[in-house]
Amino acid sequence: MSTTALLEDTKLGPKAGGLYRHQNFLTGIITGGLAMLVGWLIAHYTLQSNANWGSDMVVTVTMAAWVVGFMAGIGAFNAVFRWMIGHDQDHEDELYAAGVSQGWKRYFKFCTDHKVVGTQYLVLVMTLFAVGGTLAMIIRTQLISPNNHLISPQTYNAVISIHGMIMIIATIIMVSGPWANFILPIQVGAKDMAFPRLNALSLWLVVAAVPPILISLFIGGVDSGWTTYAPLSVQSPPGQDAFSITIITFVVSVTVAGINTITTTLTMRAKGMTMGRLPIFVWGSIVSAGLGLYAMPAFLAAQSMLLTDRVVGTSFFAPAQGGAGWLYENIFWIMGHPEVYVILIPGVAAAMDVASTFSRKPVFGYKIGIGAFFGLAVLAIMVWAHHMFTTGWAPNLADPWMLTTELISIPTGIFFLVIIGTLWRGSIWTRLPMYWVYLFLWNFIIGGVTGIYLSDVPADQYFHGDMFVTAHFHYTLLGGAMIGATAALCYWFPKMSGRMLNERIGKTAFWVVAIFFQVTYFGMFWEGFQGMPRRIAAYAPYFHTANVIATVGAYGLFLGWVILLYALIHSWMNGKVAPSNPWHAKSLEWHISSPPPLENFLVDPIVTSDPYTYGEDEAATPAKNPTPATVGSSEEGAH
Amino acid sequence: MSVVEEHSSHDHHGYYAEGGNHHDTPQAKHRKEHMLVWMLIGGDMVFTALIIFAWFYLKALNVEGMWRGAACTPNFNAGINQSCTDGIGNSITHIIPTASPVHTFAVAILAIVGAGLMWFAEVQARQGASRKTTTPLLGLASLAILGSLVWQIYQFQVLPFTTVQGAYASVFEYIMGSNVGHLLLILLVATGLFIRSSKGLHENGRWYQIHLSRLFSVWVAFSITLLACMVTFFN
């Protein structure tokens, strides 16, 4: 234990860290702001002369300058620059960058410690959910009566677009940010991520990406939904330029984060941690990261082509000059469909691990579950055109797309098999994380089944583009993936914060969320069956009842999340101190203290079995409150 | 999961080792960075593939005959937009000329030369050459890449069309922009290698960073050449 104190409070020389010493979130904002100003001045006085695209150019340059300036200001380029001039960071600089001897201030710095990054990600995700959720409340309030004038149609379009994109960003990073950074390296037995600086880079790129998309609300907004279909988005107000800069920045972030996760898992496993002994959450994370590597370049292509259409007048998507909206739709959904599985898979994988811990049973069908992740990933890149069944693009290809889409139900079905197989005859320990697993099952079935209706081309010709689709994907992404992520949050909260989550408040939040979720999306399914299109600011009185149900449900749902947020904050500040292994789980993160020390393991672990030895060997179960350096017995033979 | 203790010693200096990564033998560090570079190349391959898709898709559709403005005939019913105009409203009455392949291939050849020189420097460094050999090679590589970059920017000035003149012009200039971005990236890397080499940081078996940079530079040179062939022979 003394070594822990030694490392975290190491006295560093007065020059350790170099420029890092003077850089933090605030200098990032100041530098970013100055860069914005300079960018704006240059663009305004030199480029505005082009009357056709002047304002778009100005917004693009200003927003890009913000991103570069912020990243420079916080210190993202220090190490790169020092590499270039052949003056590498030395040992003390690295220790400083990892946050040694900076206390709470390291949470506001370009800190390379994976646990700091994970915590920063968690707060960022919460913030994004708060913004996106508030926008959702504005949408639902607007829809409380058929011809509401709460917000103008233009604002409404901007709000739905930004709600969509903020939520997509938040859900992409909601598991791979906090948990794949904080927990995954410990689970594989590593002391940090493979590339700690890229880890910090991926986090701060998301932070840099957020202001442009929020600013876009105030410079005309985006009026074409989160999908920003061209050619409408080519004609949108300048908010679209800021939106595209956000996406391009985010793409870089997800790419480096994904590479980091995969490399960590493949190269940094502890001795004895074979691929077959990895917790299934790790498998889900790397499959999702790999799929992200495929999807994100397409997002970059779609948004950068859109940006050049807007800023320098190219005509990728403008039909009058030889472009085609179908090109955008194809490239967008080549990104878009894999992206929903990037969101979904880690949430499902976390739910599987939680189910195992609280059923006191091994994950049922570990190998076939992993096979399902890979199957889903492969199918994901072959189904994009099912989003385009009704666009009129290649109607002759409907049959093959329908085939691949319906095949998706096979790996998805296996997810359910794995979880209910794990529950089967288990000793169900009804703690808070397990509650969310049950909610996940309930919701995700509904999300999955309604997806089958949409995969059928003739039925899709009715349901496409209406509220049925909205309800369907909220059931999968919010009801499935995000509930899975919430299970993960409640499960790993003690490890991350060192405090137990208040289960009484947490369970209250659970019931409010669980019930009002059903109410909200029942209302939306109703609207969908009635034939109410998506993304409309006003509707025929015929749809009123269903909309009132959905709005009331949405208020309750929001309240539920607020209660959960309160539980988190309250417990983080005043909660009971968490033991190192409150759930008596077996994966490596539970063998070290809560929260873990810098470098995680005081001794290098050697792993002798997978983390699912429930009921198999009592001797292999760790002590109730193991010291950080647990010494287990080596189990009979390798499993 | 059971774990057993391996050793209880705790060597900080081994952990946050000099030069960046934690606790790694050089081999382990190189393995990671190898993966990083290949995954970046993989992502970039997807991006390149999408550019190629966009090129052939728009060429095949030839919406309103505006691929190169050759046969501008509004081809959908009742002629909604009499739209034989470019993006800023000037009417297009002629075929948009193709860009001169001289410039296109000059950029590609310089990129190939740059990547080749970097590769040569790597071979030399692997054979234990001193900074006296690798530094000039890497300097020349940087110059070749810089030349490629400058020529690529120069090509914007001499194109017989602008971005607003149809789909061919659009994709063509988008590819040029993508080349500029890629060349800028490998220029920074090559310059860094040059400076580091001059300080002797690639001597005594430390050739690995040249190797990684070479991998990415060769990919960039390859993709630029591939796209140059595409825009020249399939327009």
Place this chain on the structure above:
Amino acid sequence: MSSNHEDIKREQIAEAVEGWTHGGPLYRRPAFRIMILVVLFSAFGIWAAAFFTDKIMPSILSTQMGSVHDTVILFTVLAAPVSALVYAIAAYSVYKWRRTGGDEPPPDGPPIRENTLVTSLWLGMSVILVVVLLVWGMTALSSENQGQLKPVTVDVYGQQWLWTFKYPGTGVESNQLVVPTGRQIRFVITSYDVTHGFWPNSLGVQVDANPGFNTYITADPTKTGQFAVRCSQLCGLYHAYMDANGKVVTPAQFSAWLISQGASSSAANAYALGGK
């Protein structure tokens, strides 16, 4: 995997199967109780689908809309038992296997890591369901494009934020979509500006109006009635207000309507009554 491990597994599975099928009187066995739950959940799901299609969805005015209704019912009938099985096991696990542990975990459950039979059954069932769904979808899709008489062509134009329908050969242009029963209607759709979504909702068909391209969709109206034409693709500021009225009428009424819109009677009759 060591033999010891195998033995433990085999024992546990044997025990699990034992408890599942032979645990006392029929009504006490988990399998039986879960089946009861499955039946209840399935019945509820199927009732809900029937309720939605019957009471909530717009009325069926075309064969395509009929196939939408049938699809919802059929898919629910197929999917409900599967979902119900998951729900039933989940519900039963909470009811029967819950341990109130407090801070201390309950004793470990049986280490059932896999079960080839169950997995194979599950996979087989999924594959069969997929094949059924696919055959159903493909059949419905191919039957959409059959018609005996020459189809009635309607040109549809979307623009921000208005639909225009032209009836070629008659000179009629209207903001109202009127189509006759008994004939196949072929919509030729395009847009003046951005992408719109042409959705005559009781006809059960939908396709985007793309600028620069024509898209096509056919519908076979079977019953007279009113419906709404909506825009299903976000198209800018007043997207919400981009509605048009639609009407399915008899061929005679259709011809009369065309004449009332200014078509000559010969053109209207030729167009409305058509030929082979």
